[in-house]
Amino acid sequence: MTKKEITMQVTGMTCAACSARIEKGLKRMDGVEDANVNLALEKATISYNNETLKPEQIEQKIQALGYDVVKEKAELNITGMTCAACSARIEKVLSKVDGISTANVNLALEKATIEFNPSQLSILDIMNRIEKIGYGAEKVVEGDPVDHRELAIKKQQWKFIVAAILSIPLLWTMVGHFSWTSFLYVPDFLMNPWVQLVLATPVQFIIGWQFYVGAYKSLRSGSANMDVLVVMGTSAAYFYSIYQTLLHAGSNHMPHLYFETSAVLITLIILGKLFEARAKGKSSQAIKQLMGMQAKVATVVRDGIEQQIALEQVQIGEIVRMKPGEKIPVDGEVLSGVSAVDESMLTGESLPVDKKAGDFVYGATINKNGALEMKALKVGHETALAQIIKIVEAAQGSKAPIQRLADKISSIFVPIVVGIAVLTFIIWWFVSKDFTAAFEATIAVLVIACPCALGLATPTSIMAGSGRAAQFGILFKGGEHLEQTGFIETVVVDKTGTVTNGQPVLTDVVVFDNFSESDILEKVAAAENASEHPLAEAIVQGVKERGITIEQATDFQAIPGFGIEAKVSGKHVLVGTRKFMNSRNVTILDIVEQQLVSFERDGKTAMLIAINEHLAGIVAVADTVKATSKEAVARLHELGIKVVMLTGDNERTAQKIATEVGIDEVIAEVLPEQKAQQIEKLQQQGKKVAMVGDGINDAPALAVADIGMAVGTGTDVAMEAADITLIRGDLNSIADAILMSRKTMMNIKQNLFWAFAYNVIGIPIAAIGLLAPWVAGAAMAFSSVSVVLNALRLQRIKL
Numbered sequence: 001m002t003k004k005e006i007t008m009q010v011t012g013m014t015c016a017a018c019s020a021r022i023e024k025g026l027k028r029m030d031g032v033e034d035a036n037v038n039l040a041l042e043k044a045t046i047s048y049n050n051e052t053l054k055p056e057q058i059e060q061k062i063q064a065l066g067y068d069v070v071k072e073k074a075e076l077n078i079t080g081m082t083c084a085a086c087s088a089r090i091e092k093v094l095s096k097v098d099g100i101s102t103a104n105v106n107l108a109l110e111k112a113t114i115e116f117n118p119s120q121l122s123i124l125d126i127m128n129r130i131e132k133i134g135y136g137a138e139k140v141v142e143g144d145p146v147d148h149r150e151l152a153i154k155k156q157q158w159k160f161i162v163a164a165i166l167s168i169p170l171l172w173t174m175v176g177h178f179s180w181t182s183f184l185y186v187p188d189f190l191m192n193p194w195v196q197l198v199l200a201t202p203v204q205f206i207i208g209w210q211f212y213v214g215a216y217k218s219l220r221s222g223s224a225n226m227d228v229l230v231v232m233g234t235s236a237a238y239f240y241s242i243y244q245t246l247l248h249a250g251s252n253h254m255p256h257l258y259f260e261t262s263a264v265l266i267t268l269i270i271l272g273k274l275f276e277a278r279a280k281g282k283s284s285q286a287i288k289q290l291m292g293m294q295a296k297v298a299t300v301v302r303d304g305i306e307q308q309i310a311l312e313q314v315q316i317g318e319i320v321r322m323k324p325g326e327k328i329p330v331d332g333e334v335l336s337g338v339s340a341v342d343e344s345m346l347t348g349e350s351l352p353v354d355k356k357a358g359d360f361v362y363g364a365t366i367n368k369n370g371a372l373e374m375k376a377l378k379v380g381h382e383t384a385l386a387q388i389i390k391i392v393e394a395a396q397g398s399k400a401p402i403q404r405l406a407d408k409i410s411s412i413f414v415p416i417v418v419g420i421a422v423l424t425f426i427i428w429w430f431v432s433k434d435f436t437a438a439f440e441a442t443i444a445v446l447v448i449a450c451p452c453a454l455g456l457a458t459p460t461s462i463m464a465g466s467g468r469a470a471q472f473g474i475l476f477k478g479g480e481h482l483e484q485t486g487f488i489e490t491v492v493v494d495k496t497g498t499v500t501n502g503q504p505v506l507t508d509v510v511v512f513d514n515f516s517e518s519d520i521l522e523k524v525a526a527a528e529n530a531s532e533h534p535l536a537e538a539i540v541q542g543v544k545e546r547g548i549t550i551e552q553a554t555d556f557q558a559i560p561g562f563g564i565e566a567k568v569s570g571k572h573v574l575v576g577t578r579k580f581m582n583s584r585n586v587t588i589l590d591i592v593e594q595q596l597v598s599f600e601r602d603g604k605t606a607m608l609i610a611i612n613e614h615l616a617g618i619v620a621v622a623d624t625v626k627a628t629s630k631e632a633v634a635r636l637h638e639l640g641i642k643v644v645m646l647t648g649d650n651e652r653t654a655q656k657i658a659t660e661v662g663i664d665e666v667i668a669e670v671l672p673e674q675k676a677q678q679i680e681k682l683q684q685q686g687k688k689v690a691m692v693g694d695g696i697n698d699a700p701a702l703a704v705a706d707i708g709m710a711v712g713t714g715t716d717v718a719m720e721a722a723d724i725t726l727i728r729g730d731l732n733s734i735a736d737a738i739l740m741s742r743k744t745m746m747n748i749k750q751n752l753f754w755a756f757a758y759n760v761i762g763i764p765i766a767a768i769g770l771l772a773p774w775v776a777g778a779a780m781a782f783s784s785v786s787v788v789l790n791a792l793r794l795q796r797i798k799l
Contacts, residue, residue, distance in 0.1 A: 003033065004050045006098075007119035009070035010042055010062060011152070014214055014227055014273075016454055017414055018067070021218070025065045029053065040459035040788075043119070055098055055120070066217020071101055074123050076112045078105065079136035093133055094126065112137070124312040124380045139312065156274045163207040163267040166199045170260035193245040193257055200259035204238050208266040228414055230269060232421075233446035234262040237773065240439065256436055258443075261773045265447060268780075275785040293364040293385060298329035300376075318376045322367040330363045331378035339370030391475045391725065401480055402458060402748055409454065417449040417763070424767045437769055444766035448776035449759055453783040457751035460791035465744030468795050473727035474737045481723040485707050485741035487688045491636055491734055492679060492701075494693040495647035495654060498711055499661060499731065500623040502534055502694070506542025507604060508620035510595055515616045521548050524609055524619060527566040527573045530556040535605060536564070538621045561648050561671035563607065574610040575619075577650070586610045592618070600652030603660070630661045632731030637662070639738055646670055646678055646691075646701070675701035692726070692734055709734060736799045747794055751787045758783045 013019055019037040026035035026046055031053030037044045046058055059069045081087055087105040090112065094103035099120030105112045114126055123139055130137040173190050189195055205212075211234075214227030237258035244255035297308050301319040314320065314330050322328055328341065340352035343365045352368050355361055361374060363383040380386065421442050428438030462479045469476060476482040496502050511517050525543035528536035529550055543550060553566040553573075562583070563576015574584055578596070581588055588608070595618060599606040604620040633643050644665045647654045654668040667678055675691075679701050682689045691698070691705035702708030702722045710722035711729045726733035762779065765771050771779075 002050050003047060005045065005047050006055055006058065006117075007043055007045045008055075008059065008062065008117060009119055010037065010044050010067050011070055012067040012214065012217075013037075013039055013042060015039070016456075018214075018218070022062060022065055022067060025061060026058065029058070029061055032058070038459050040456055040463055055117070056101075066214070066220065069117070071115045072118045073113065073115050074126070074139065076114065076123075076127065076130070077138045078110050078112050078130065079138075081105075081110060081135060089133065090130060090135060093129065097121070097126070097129055100126070122312075122380065127312065128380075139310065153274065153277050156270060156277060159207050160267065160270045160274055163203050163263070163270055166203050166207075167260070167263040167267040170196060170199055170263050173260060191254070193241075193248075193255060193259075196257060196259040197242065197245060200238060200241070200263045203263040203266050204234065207270065208234060211266070211269075229417060229446045229449060230265070232418070233443045233773065234265050236439070236446075237262040237265075237443055258439075258773075261440075261443065265773060272780070272782055272784055275782075293327075295327035295329040295364065299323075299326075312380070314376055314379050316376055316379055320374050320376050322372045322374070324367060324369050324371065326367050328361050328363055328365050328367055328372075328374070330376045331383045332361060332374040332376045334359045334361060335373045335375055337370055337372040339372050340368045342366040342368055388470065388475060388727070391470075391477055401483060402745070402752075413449070413454070413759075417446065420449070420763060420767065421445040428769070440773055441767055441769045443773040444769075444771045444776040445763055447773055448762040448766045448771065448780050453755040453758060453787045454752075456784055456787050456791075457755045458748050460788050461744055461748045461751055461794065464791045464794040465740060465747065468797055469737070469740045472733070472736050472740070472799055474733055474740060475725040475727065476737075477723050477725075481707060482741055482744055484688075485690070485724065485737055486745050488641060488690045488707055488738055490642045490644060490682055490687045490689045492644045492646050492682065492689060492691045492705070493663070493731065493734075494698050495645055495649055495657060496534055496623060497694040497729075498692055499629050499645065499657060499663075500625050502623065504535055504538040504605070504621045504623035506539050506619065507622045508599065508606075508618070510618040510620075512592070512615055512617050515611070517617075518546075518548055520609055520611075520617045521546065521619075522551060523568045523571065523573045523611060523616075524575055526551040526553040526568040527556065527564055527575055529553065530566065531558055531564055533558075534623075535607070535621050539619060560673075572612050574613075575607050578608065581608050581610060581615070584610070584613065586613055586615055588615065597652065600650055601656060603653055603656035605649055605653050625657060625660055626731065628730050628732050632735060633662045635732065635735040636738075639735060641738070642687075644682070646675055648672065673700070676704040679704045690734070692731075694729075709737065739799055740797070743797055744794060747791060751790055754790070755783070755787060 010022065013022070016039060019039040022037045022044060023035045026032050026037075026044070029048075031049040031051075033047040033049065035044065035046045044062065048058065062069055078087075078090065081090070090105045091103050094100050094105075094112075094114060099117040101115040101117070103112065103114050112130070116126065127137040127139070169190050173196070208230075211227045211230045215231040218228055241255075241257045241259045241262070244257055248255040295311055298311055298314045299306060299308050299321045300314060301307075301321065306321065311329050319335070320329060320332065324339070334355050334357050336357055338354070338356050341355050341361055342352045343362065355372065361372070362385070363378075364385045378384070381390070424445050425438045425442040428434065428441055432438065458479075462482060466476050466479075466482055469482075476485070493499055496504075509517050509521065511520055521543045525540050525548065528539045530553055531537075540550065551568055553568045556564065556566040558564050559576070559580065561577075562580040563574065565572070565574050567573070574580065574586065578588060586608070592608075592615065596606050596608075599618070599620045602622075604622045606618050606620045608618055609616045636643050642665070643663045644667060645654055645658050645663045646667045648670055649668060651666065651668040654666045657663075658666045670678055675698065679689055679691055683704075683706070688706045690707040690709055691701045692709040692711065693699075693702055694711040698710075702710060707724065708722035709724045709726055711726050724737055726737065758779075762771070762776070766776055
């Protein structure tokens with residue numbers, strides 16, 4: 001079985017009942033393992049077995065449930081076609097690509113029109129696919145896809161304008177009935193039932209048709225959503241008014257009409273949806289800002305000629321040139337030139353980073369003051385910025401566990417409300433025998449109970465919270481991690497590269513017996529040169545700076561947590577810890593032990609050197625503590641969190657650094673494979689544990705911890721195993737992540753409270769007749785807007 005994940009943009013959802021119904025329908029399909037529908041983002045993420053199920057079938061299922069999947073159309077200019085066989089081949093290849101619905105290639109116009117799912121692939125992916133089979137492809141700017149959300153907002157704007165023009169005269173007649181508005185002149189013709197019918201009908205059946213369609217699709221699939229409530233309430237008012245109009249036609253008796261109730265309700269709901277759509281657009285601003293950071297064009301060298309091309313056309317391996325002040329278009333390696341690069345959009349560090357030949361640069365960062373030439377190594381979806389956008393999108397589209405409560409309630413809410421409405425009418429009728437009062441109370445109950453706010457409470461906060469966190473360089477991989485981070489009680493940090501800068505330097509060399517310093521350093525550097533450990537790099541760099549030639553080692557072997565061994569110039573060289581030397585029967589004298597202890601008390605990492613099983617000397621390496629580590633640990637303490645250092649280094653060195661920054665507990669001399677076990681021990685004490693690391697050896701511990709945080713300056717393996725990526729490489733980001741989680745969860749609880757409170761308070765008030773239907777409609781419409789606006793407060797949080 002091959003498991004795949006697909007994301008689809010879904011339109012037509014109006015409330016939490018809609019998203020719950022799509023989830024339920026998709027989960028019933030053979031081959032679907034899981035389905036997650038986000039109402040606020042209007043996205044469905046489905047995990048499925050691609051051997052038994054195709055994306056087209058999932059799309060058809062969503063359409064059968066009464067909703068639609070957004071597609072984008074793009075036009076491409078195609079070069080290299082010579083006959084009909086060429087166009088047919090391109091069509092055939094594209095039609096087999098997952099995510100492409102239709103592909104039409106016109107040989108005469110040399111154009112391809114492609115309809116595709118933007119969540120599955122990009123225009124760049126399609127262009128690359130065409131180029132792989134031997135043709136050229138270039139995007140037609142005029143054919144750029146239009147944002148479906150912008151189109152929906154414009155459509156809703158026109159609907160509201162037309163509805164308002166038709167509804168205001170009806171509202172005027174209603175207000176004119178009150179004693180306190182007796183001064184208000186109401187033209188006689190507006191009181192005519194037939195005039196009111198003419199004004200109300202377009203609002204009911206043209207402007208409000210979307211609610212009828214939604215209600216029909218909902219009921220057809222065996223459930224009910226907010227559209228059902230709106231249609232029941234407004235249709236009851238509209239058709240009862242027609243009945244009254246026909247009943248009293250030709251008589252002088254003025255009938256009880258509710259045309260204004262149905263028209264004004266629909267107008268207010270449309271207005272609420274307009275505000276809601278605009279607010280939801282703002283909640284996804286973080287993604288737009290990230291995308292806006294990308295360069296639009298790149299200057300490449302092709303066939304020796306410098307030319308400017310669209311960013312999407314840059315290929316891996318191409319030579320790219322950047323002038324001072326330009327954005328770096330893609331990720332790659334500097335080939336020539338020296339400059340300072342502003343990487344603040346990635347790392348949050350305000351100071352530019354010096355770059356020279358051999359250094360790596362990231363797309364969307366800014367080349368400040370020198371010309372650079374680079375080789376493109378990562379383009380399109382592979383760049384660091386694209387990966388960040390992908391993580392943020394995934395987090396915004398995922399569900400926090402707290403949302404399950406809202407989903408469960410939403411799924412049974414509408415039938416309960418219909419029952420309450422029927423009961424309200426029956427009680428009013430039997431108690432008062434007043435049809436008008438019973439009718440108005442029933443409509444008010446139906447309208448005020450729409451569960452839109454309930455469905456938006458969690459996803460909008462997750463979107464705003466994860467988006468704002470990304471701006472601080474904190475990438476949550478999912479809503480569940482955003483929720484759980486706030487419950488952390490113990491933070492475990494690795495030492496090297498996390499608490500310290502991870503760039504140690506060679507500080508001391510001690511020589512024993514008849515060995516010379518240059519001879520020892522020559523052998524040690526040769527042995528360490530094959531190692532990728534930061535301490536090994538420090539030793540090699542220190543030896544190079546002393547002008548000593550480094551020989552070639554053979555039979556190199558690294559023993560994790562102990563040291564290394566190799567053969568250099570025919571001699572057996574060992575470099576490592578006391579345990580390592582003891583295991584190889586190398587004698588360590590008391591005076592040597594005293595020297596080791598002295599180095600370790602100074603916070604240095606000391607390594608013993610043995611040549612042909614004889615102790616030859618000691619090299620000491622020191623790593624500097626990050627300037628922000630002490631402040632970050634203090635912030636974590638303020639949040640009530642215990643901080644533990646977990647390191648493979650010796651006890652004294654670790655303790656020295658821990659004391660310097662204020663860390664509570666040290667677990668030292670831990671082998672890489674034991675780190676995960678230490679995390680489990682802490683968890684067995686009933687603690688919620690977060691692990692923070694940056695190396696390959698931290699990956700198992702990151703995976704075992706309740707929350708794994710990878711420092712973004714670390715390895716890809718560590719970042720893959722973690723739940724959160726801290727791009728800045730600053731321990732302050734740990735406190736920021738926990739604060740962001742707690743503030744987001746507080747915001748979600750506020751939203752859920754007001755959504756629940758609104759319905760719990762509003763339904764009884766409407767049922768006892770204290771709420772006019774049009775007031776209920778206004779309250780219902782703006783309850784959703786208030787929830788979204790509350791979520792948007794997260795975008796202004798300062799950490």
